[in-house]
Amino acid sequence: MNIPYINAYVVSVPGSTFLLCGPCPHCSKWHTHGIAEGHRSPHCIGQRNSGYIVDIIGSAPEELFHATFKLKMASRRDVVERVKQRISDLLTQVVPYTK
Numbered sequence: 001m002n003i004p005y006i007n008a009y010v011v012s013v014p015g016s017t018f019l020l021c022g023p024c025p026h027c028s029k030w031h032t033h034g035i036a037e038g039h040r041s042p043h044c045i046g047q048r049n050s051g052y053i054v055d056i057i058g059s060a061p062e063e064l065f066h067a068t069f070k071l072k073m074a075s076r077r078d079v080v081e082r083v084k085q086r087i088s089d090l091l092t093q094v095v096p097y098t099k
Contacts, residue, residue: 003039006052009060010035010097020065021054030068058094
C-alpha cells in the first residue's frame with residue numbers, strides 16, 4: 001500500500017500551536033493535527049483507510065489557518081478562487097520550523 005505524504009505547517013494562534021496539513025490527498029481539504037511528523041489518520045469522513053504521512057515544511061503565518069477555514073466555508077466559485085490564491089501567497093511566507 002502506498003501511503004501519501006502531506007505537507008504540514010506549524011501555525012500558532014492565541015492559546016494554541018498545531019499543524020495545518022493540506023491539501024488532503026483524500027478530500028482536498030485542510031486538516032489540523034498535533035505537532036509531530038509521521039503517520040496520521042485524516043479527519044475527513046469515510047477516508048480512514050491508509051491515512052497519510054505528515055511532513056513538516058515550516059512555520060506559517062496565523063492568517064493561513066484563517067484562509068483555509070474560509071475556503072471550507074466558501075461556496076461561490078469566485079470566492080473559492082480568490083481564497084486559494086491567498087493561500088498560495090501565504091505559503092510563500094513559510095519559514096523553516098525549528099523544534
